[in-house]
Amino acid sequence: MIKILKRILVRAVTGLWHLFISILGILGWLLRALLTLLTVGLICAVITATVLYVKVKPELDQCREMAYDKLAQMSRQDFSMLSDTLIYDKDGNQIGLINAGHYEYVDIGHISLNLQNAYIAQEDRRFKSHTGVDWIATFRAGLALVKHGGRVTQGGSTITQQVIKNTYLTQEQTFTRKIVEILLAPEIEKKYSKADIMEFYCNTNFYGHRCYGVQAASRYYFGKDAEDLTVYEAATLAGISNSPSAYDPVAHPQASREKRNDVLKSMNEIGELSDEDYQAAINAPFTIVQSQTEGTDENYQSSYAIHCAALELMKLDHFPFQYTYADKADYNAYLEKYQAAYSEKSDLIRAGGFKIYTSLDSSLQAELQASVDDGLASYTELQDNGKYALQGAGVIVDNRTNYVVAIVGGRGSEDQFNRAYLSARQPGSTIKPLIDYGPAFDTGEYYPTRIVDDHKWDDGPSNSGGSYYGPVTVREALNRSLNTVAWQILDDIGINYGLNYLGEMEFQKLSYVDNDVPSLSIGGFTYGVRVVDMAKGYSTLANNGIYNDRTCIVRIEHEHDGNLTKDMTPATKQVYREDSVFMLTDILKGTMTSPYGTGRGLSLANDMPAAGKTGTTNASRDTWFCGYTRYYTTAVWVGYEIPRDMPGVYGSTYAGKIWKNIMDKIHTDLPPLDWEQPETVELRADEKTGVEDYFSTTAQLRAEQSLHDKEQQKLTDELNTMVNEFEAKTIQTVEDTYDVKTRYKNITTKLPLLDDGDLRARLLERTETKYDEFETIISGMSDTIIMYEKQRAVDASKAQEQAEKDAEKRREELEKQTRKNEFLQALAAVEELEYQKPDAQQLVQDAIGKLPLVAGDPQQQELSNRLDAAINRISTLPTAQEWQKKLDEEAAKKAAEESQAQQEVQAQQKRLQSTLSHEQFKWNNMEFYGPGGRGSDEG
Numbered sequence: 001m002i003k004i005l006k007r008i009l010v011r012a013v014t015g016l017w018h019l020f021i022s023i024l025g026i027l028g029w030l031l032r033a034l035l036t037l038l039t040v041g042l043i044c045a046v047i048t049a050t051v052l053y054v055k056v057k058p059e060l061d062q063c064r065e066m067a068y069d070k071l072a073q074m075s076r077q078d079f080s081m082l083s084d085t086l087i088y089d090k091d092g093n094q095i096g097l098i099n100a101g102h103y104e105y106v107d108i109g110h111i112s113l114n115l116q117n118a119y120i121a122q123e124d125r126r127f128k129s130h131t132g133v134d135w136i137a138t139f140r141a142g143l144a145l146v147k148h149g150g151r152v153t154q155g156g157s158t159i160t161q162q163v164i165k166n167t168y169l170t171q172e173q174t175f176t177r178k179i180v181e182i183l184l185a186p187e188i189e190k191k192y193s194k195a196d197i198m199e200f201y202c203n204t205n206f207y208g209h210r211c212y213g214v215q216a217a218s219r220y221y222f223g224k225d226a227e228d229l230t231v232y233e234a235a236t237l238a239g240i241s242n243s244p245s246a247y248d249p250v251a252h253p254q255a256s257r258e259k260r261n262d263v264l265k266s267m268n269e270i271g272e273l274s275d276e277d278y279q280a281a282i283n284a285p286f287t288i289v290q291s292q293t294e295g296t297d298e299n300y301q302s303s304y305a306i307h308c309a310a311l312e313l314m315k316l317d318h319f320p321f322q323y324t325y326a327d328k329a330d331y332n333a334y335l336e337k338y339q340a341a342y343s344e345k346s347d348l349i350r351a352g353g354f355k356i357y358t359s360l361d362s363s364l365q366a367e368l369q370a371s372v373d374d375g376l377a378s379y380t381e382l383q384d385n386g387k388y389a390l391q392g393a394g395v396i397v398d399n400r401t402n403y404v405v406a407i408v409g410g411r412g413s414e415d416q417f418n419r420a421y422l423s424a425r426q427p428g429s430t431i432k433p434l435i436d437y438g439p440a441f442d443t444g445e446y447y448p449t450r451i452v453d454d455h456k457w458d459d460g461p462s463n464s465g466g467s468y469y470g471p472v473t474v475r476e477a478l479n480r481s482l483n484t485v486a487w488q489i490l491d492d493i494g495i496n497y498g499l500n501y502l503g504e505m506e507f508q509k510l511s512y513v514d515n516d517v518p519s520l521s522i523g524g525f526t527y528g529v530r531v532v533d534m535a536k537g538y539s540t541l542a543n544n545g546i547y548n549d550r551t552c553i554v555r556i557e558h559e560h561d562g563n564l565t566k567d568m569t570p571a572t573k574q575v576y577r578e579d580s581v582f583m584l585t586d587i588l589k590g591t592m593t594s595p596y597g598t599g600r601g602l603s604l605a606n607d608m609p610a611a612g613k614t615g616t617t618n619a620s621r622d623t624w625f626c627g628y629t630r631y632y633t634t635a636v637w638v639g640y641e642i643p644r645d646m647p648g649v650y651g652s653t654y655a656g657k658i659w660k661n662i663m664d665k666i667h668t669d670l671p672p673l674d675w676e677q678p679e680t681v682e683l684r685a686d687e688k689t690g691v692e693d694y695f696s697t698t699a700q701l702r703a704e705q706s707l708h709d710k711e712q713q714k715l716t717d718e719l720n721t722m723v724n725e726f727e728a729k730t731i732q733t734v735e736d737t738y739d740v741k742t743r744y745k746n747i748t749t750k751l752p753l754l755d756d757g758d759l760r761a762r763l764l765e766r767t768e769t770k771y772d773e774f775e776t777i778i779s780g781m782s783d784t785i786i787m788y789e790k791q792r793a794v795d796a797s798k799a800q801e802q803a804e805k806d807a808e809k810r811r812e813e814l815e816k817q818t819r820k821n822e823f824l825q826a827l828a829a830v831e832e833l834e835y836q837k838p839d840a841q842q843l844v845q846d847a848i849g850k851l852p853l854v855a856g857d858p859q860q861q862e863l864s865n866r867l868d869a870a871i872n873r874i875s876t877l878p879t880a881q882e883w884q885k886k887l888d889e890e891a892a893k894k895a896a897e898e899s900q901a902q903q904e905v906q907a908q909q910k911r912l913q914s915t916l917s918h919e920q921f922k923w924n925n926m927e928f929y930g931p932g933g934r935g936s937d938e939g
Helices: 001-073 111-122 135-147 159-168 175-191 194-204 216-221 233-241 253-269 276-280 302-315 328-350 361-376 428-442 474-480 484-495 495-506 518-522 531-542 578-591 654-668 700-729 733-752 756-780 782-831 842-854 860-874 880-929
Strands: 083-087 096-100 354-357 388-398 403-408 449-456 470-472 546-548 553-558 572-574 610-615 622-628 632-640 681-685 691-698
Touching: 001 361, 096 111, 096 233, 111 159, 111 194, 111 233, 111 253, 135 354, 159 175, 159 449, 175 194, 175 531, 216 782, 253 276, 276 403, 302 328, 302 361, 302 403, 302 553, 354 632, 361 403, 361 610, 361 654, 388 531, 388 654, 403 531, 428 474, 428 484, 428 495, 428 518, 428 578, 428 610, 428 622, 428 700, 449 484, 470 474, 470 733, 474 484, 484 495, 484 518, 495 622, 531 546, 531 578, 531 622, 531 632, 531 700, 546 553, 546 700, 578 622, 578 681, 578 691, 610 654, 610 860, 622 654, 632 654, 681 842, 691 700, 691 880, 700 733, 700 756, 733 782, 782 842, 782 860, 842 860
Parallel strands: 083 354
Antiparallel strands: 083 096, 354 553, 388 403, 388 632, 449 470, 546 572, 610 622, 622 632, 681 691
8 A cells, every 4th residue: 555655656756747847848948939039029129220220310410400500590589570661751751561460579578477377378387397398298299199100199399399490490290390399499498598488489479360479469459568468368369379270369259269268277277377367267258459450551652662672682682684685585584583583572571671761752742643633633434443544653753862752653542553663655755855866966966957857658657647847957856756757867876776775774674576676766665664764764864864773762771680771872874975965955845845846835834944755655545744854853654554545635735734733833942943054065057057056066076986886887797697607607519618718708808897806806716716617628628629620620721712712703703794784885875876976886896896795694695686786776777967857846846836835825814814804793793782683682
């Protein structure tokens, strides 16, 4: 039994041991598997970490660089936005405002604690304690990120991070932006205090309705300053800035109120608002006042000022302005650059921060507006848009300062479309002094007494009224505004020559299509011209031909950069010669004073010296008057918004009367002031016509120079064409080599005649370069050329031989004809005998002697037969006595016939006289007694 028990015990122990061993084996296997798994996992982790590091490191480095760059350039100014752009007139009165959010920066001392507490409660409850990053909120945002599969659903940003986002980063939710925020936030908190950061935050938030910053929002929504916000008003603003579109109290008042109450609840939760105050706040009325305008306050003055300010900023950037163009490509390329630069500067101004000080005179503006409105008051037709159909525009330039002082762009101040600088209309005859006569006087070839033939021709213009005056002086032609004369003058001096004068005076709206167009002489432009450009052009005449590029900008200030224009000076240039302008002005005085002036009756009051010009386009679609004194220049346009005929309306009617009305007003109390006669102008009689008028003492020299310049221009054009054709030439045959050499010789012969050394050198270089290419080709064709020249020599020799043979043959034929003619004359003398003259035998012998001269002639036998017949005929002719007798008998017979005819005429005359005497007797009886004769009852 014991043995059995021992055996059982041994077996049990053995079993337990084996079980233990088995368990240990299993555990060992599990341990080995675990170690293997851990090893594999570690390896995978290392690989994964390496891959992630390689992938993330560049972006992390980029974030560090971005954060460093932002931090290095950071300043307090970054946390302040730009205020509205303001425009002032010459007296410092505000005449315009561009709404940039009505922004006004306020310091923390003037921001209500209610708003500060509202932001802390709603946006960043640990704001006062963290160091820029709230790691708890960040961890919570990270969990939400994992939960939503990598999609960002909540920010976890602190107020400090939001300041960074508002100021330096975009609103897009990306990992890069978040990392940069986290990197920058602690650095900003080291540099600025919590109060500074809250101040930045309140001043950089957007609150909708173009309100940037808490001060603009407080005034817009509640009509008060930011320091006076109540707790429920502060909660409203805090809610709006969270999502300005969703919580807009104007568009979505209910949503905005609910968001306000949510903010108030947060304030209550952190203890900033007691339960009692909380209840009172959520029950407070929800009232929005909208006390400031959202839009931009623009009018004729401010819109023009913004335009000019943009141009001034472009000048500061040294933008290369251009006004005339070589061709379409040149025009399009410039237009693209101009529009990009102009848009950039215009947007910059509208973004805020500018103060634009102008020369615009509000009192003159009001007077000009009244003159336009009153002058057109009888036209009441309205367009579909409610604007007047007939419109007018005017610009006044102060000639003493060269500034634009008034600009009216239409009827009534409510119409903000400024036609004075935005529109371009055809100028009609007002362009003639600027593009025709002024440039023509400058050449010296034209002067007031020069005679030009006014006549109608097929391809030219017609005069207004259809009248033509034949030879007229230039003075009369301009005062009568004769189109044909202006056309001839511009054609003579060169169309582009005149057009360049407008370019020198910075006329906008010109086009490459205007180049070489004759109708420019009478105002036929592609797009037209602007009223403001016409005013500046005539102001140039008023200022002795000197153009000044001043517009209406006196000074431009920026709240960050100070006075931007302090170092800018106006650009001036002598566009017209002083003597030319004096003579032209004297003629233009006649527009209003001459018996045939087109502006009769528009002379100014108080004998104020003035000069001007009317302008009327075809069918009176556009009418103008542009005129000036020593003090002011005014340009006025009148026409329909959508061009249409205006029968009976001319430049001297509405536009002229508006001009006179405003000019009389603005010259009140100003003493009459005339232009001084230059030393180079004298009054003398014209040598050809005897008419006394003004002349330039330098005109003859300039005329000679002008003629030389024309010849040089013609030569330049010719050489350019020759060189272009030479460069386009190719050598395909031997004949082409000779043509190339001939062209080369012609070009090099004419080039020394060109005055322009630089152009001459360029053309010569191009010619020589091309000729070098040709010589290479010619050198390679030497064998062919030699054979060609040999063949040419052979052909020339044969041609010479043939020519000599032909000449010899012609000489022989001529000799034969001469001999034949000699015989024919002798034969004719025999054939023409009428009787047997004493020398008849000699004539026969002479003809017989010359008969051998026709030997070999095809008609030899025929001629010989004629001679024989003529000789035989002589024997049948009467003798000399018989011929004389015959002549005497014929003479006697003729005399008898004439005598008989005379007798018959005399007898007829007697019969006629007898008949007339009888008829006279009958007439006398009828005259005495009446038609019925003696005893008749008629009569």
